[in-house]
Every structure is written in C-alpha cells, then in structure tokens.
Amino acid sequence: MQITRPDLIVLTPLFVLFVLKFSFKYREMEIMIEIGNNWGKIIEILHKGKKSNRFFSIATVDDQGNPHVTPIGHVFFRDDSTGYYFDAFSKAMPKNFETNKRICLMAVNSSTLYWLKSLFLGSFQTSPAVRVFGEVSEPREATEEEISRLKESIKITSRLKGHELLWSDLTRVRDMKFTSFSPATYPEMCEGLW
Numbered sequence: 001m002q003i004t005r006p007d008l009i010v011l012t013p014l015f016v017l018f019v020l021k022f023s024f025k026y027r028e029m030e031i032m033i034e035i036g037n038n039w040g041k042i043i044e045i046l047h048k049g050k051k052s053n054r055f056f057s058i059a060t061v062d063d064q065g066n067p068h069v070t071p072i073g074h075v076f077f078r079d080d081s082t083g084y085y086f087d088a089f090s091k092a093m094p095k096n097f098e099t100n101k102r103i104c105l106m107a108v109n110s111s112t113l114y115w116l117k118s119l120f121l122g123s124f125q126t127s128p129a130v131r132v133f134g135e136v137s138e139p140r141e142a143t144e145e146e147i148s149r150l151k152e153s154i155k156i157t158s159r160l161k162g163h164e165l166l167w168s169d170l171t172r173v174r175d176m177k178f179t180s181f182s183p184a185t186y187p188e189m190c191e192g193l194w
C-alpha cells in the first residue's frame with residue numbers, strides 16, 4: 001500500500017493527537033494509580049515510614065478549599081486497602097471532614113540505613129515515600145481488638161509520665177478506605193520500582 005500526500009495530511013495530525021492523548025493518560029497514571037494489586041507493596045512502604053518517623057501526614061481540605069496537614073501516629077492498616085486511626089486531639093481535621101471526607105495520607109521512609117544503602121547503590125530498592133488517597137468514615141468507638149493492637153504498639157513506654165497524658169484518651173477511631181496511590185519518585189534511582 002502506498003501512502004499518498006493527501007493521506008499524510010490527514011494521518012499526521014491524527015497520529016500527533018494519538019501520541020498526545022497517550023502521553024497525557026500516562027502522566028495521569030503517574031500522578032494517581034489505582035491501588036489494584038499494589039496494596040502489598042504500598043503497605044510495606046507505609047510500615048517503613050511508620051517505623052522510621054512514628055507518624056503519618058494526613059492532608060485534608062477545608063470548606064474554602066485550603067489544604068491542611070495533620071501528623072497522626074496511631075494508624076493501623078488492614079489487608080484490604082483500608083485502615084483506621086485513633087482520633088483524640090485533632091480539631092481542624094474533623095471540622096474539615098464535615099464538608100469533605102477525602103484524605104491523602106503520606107509515609108516517608110526516613111531510615112538512615114535505607115538512605116545510606118540507596119545512595120551507595122545509586123538506586124532505591126523500595127520507594128522512599130508513598131501517598132495513598134481515600135476517604136474517612138464517621139468516628140466510632142474502637143473495638144477491643146483495636147485497643148489491644150494500640151496498647152501493644154505503645155507498651156514499651158507504659159511506665160513513663162507522658163504515656164498516660166498522651167495516650168489514655170485514645171478510644172475513638174475513624175476508618176479509612178483507600179482507592180488510589182502515588183509513589184514519590186526520583187528519576188533514575190527509582191526506575192523500575194512500579
């Protein structure tokens with residue numbers, strides 16, 4: 001089959017449109033990816049973030065559209081892209097949930113050993129940070145199982161003065177359901193991770 005000049009005039013813009021559409025789609029995918037089968041990998045990074053920092057950053061939006069970030073330590077995850085956090089002190093976040101229950105939770109692996117190893121190798125073996133996007137439920141009383149999971153996670157400090165002051169009121173939780181995620185990436189050193 002021979003491609004004639006009029007064919008080219010029609011086909012070239014169509015080809016350009018196709019490439020543009022595909023590249024925009026790809027960029028969208030890079031920003032927010034459906035969780036799908038990635039939860040196992042995501043949860044690994046979330047746990048590494050918790051271990052190295054002791055807290056997660058949870059972003060919300062107020063009724064004027066202003067962003068807000070709250071540090072929350074007592075977050076637990078389940079195997080089905082859900083989790084819950086103990087909600088005791090936060091004021092702005094529950095207010096924001098009255099108009100918008102969407103959240104973005106971020107975990108960063110700040111372990112010194114992990115960073116030194118990655119710098120030495122010139123590549124990250126797991127993502128340095130991940131953001132998960134979802135929605136929270138209304139607050140509810142924590143179950144006995146959730147309270148004992150919490151107590152187990154903080155038992156090492158149980159004899160210290162601040163332990164009672166900080167954590168005796170942690171009895172209420174909010175459930176979180178995540179639907180998409182976005183790893184924080186660097187060029188080259190993060191290649192091939194997802």
Ligand SMILES: Cc1cc2nc3c(=O)[nH]c(=O)nc-3n(C[C@H](O)[C@H](O)[C@H](O)COP(=O)(O)O)c2cc1C
Binds near residue numbers: 071072085
């Ligand atoms: C490292 C860290 C961990 C925290 N973890 C929790 C938590 O698990 N639950 C909670 O209710 N408050 C927790 N807080 C306290 C809230 O972050 C704090 O009250 C904050 O000011 C609430 O912000 P907001 O009212 O703007 O949402 C934590 C604070 C820090 C610094």
